[in-house]
Amino acid sequence: MIVLDLPRSAWWSANDRLHWQAVRRKKNAVKTLARAAAADEPRLERAELAVLVHYPTAVRADPHNVASTVVKAAIDGIVLAGVLPDDDDEHLTHVSFERGPKTSVPGIYRLTLTFKEVA
Numbered sequence: 001m002i003v004l005d006l007p008r009s010a011w012w013s014a015n016d017r018l019h020w021q022a023v024r025r026k027k028n029a030v031k032t033l034a035r036a037a038a039a040d041e042p043r044l045e046r047a048e049l050a051v052l053v054h055y056p057t058a059v060r061a062d063p064h065n066v067a068s069t070v071v072k073a074a075i076d077g078i079v080l081a082g083v084l085p086d087d088d089d090e091h092l093t094h095v096s097f098e099r100g101p102k103t104s105v106p107g108i109y110r111l112t113l114t115f116k117e118v119a
Helices: 020-037 063-080
Strands: 002-007 047-054 092-099 108-117
Touching: 002 020, 002 063, 020 063, 047 063, 063 092, 063 108
Parallel strands: 047 092
Antiparallel strands: 002 108, 047 108
């Protein structure tokens, strides 16, 4: 299990309309954090991924809105750490999203990424 605590400055969703340079900064920050957090994780050839998305408050949210943003950047960092050879459909066969409990820390979002090896 990989847990990433991310400040608001590193968080964005599919609904945000950001300049490409701002997106690049956020992506690089998340990738770097994920790579470091995954450094001691076991190496997998093929896996499924369950993502819990934790928000700072209990406001309504759509966890799928961070699939192509924060979660994609985190997966890229995890691949760079060597946990998976690639994030294509041959190696990452399924990704599910669910809302996790709130972080209760102002301005802090959390991703809990749980990989399950598959044959």
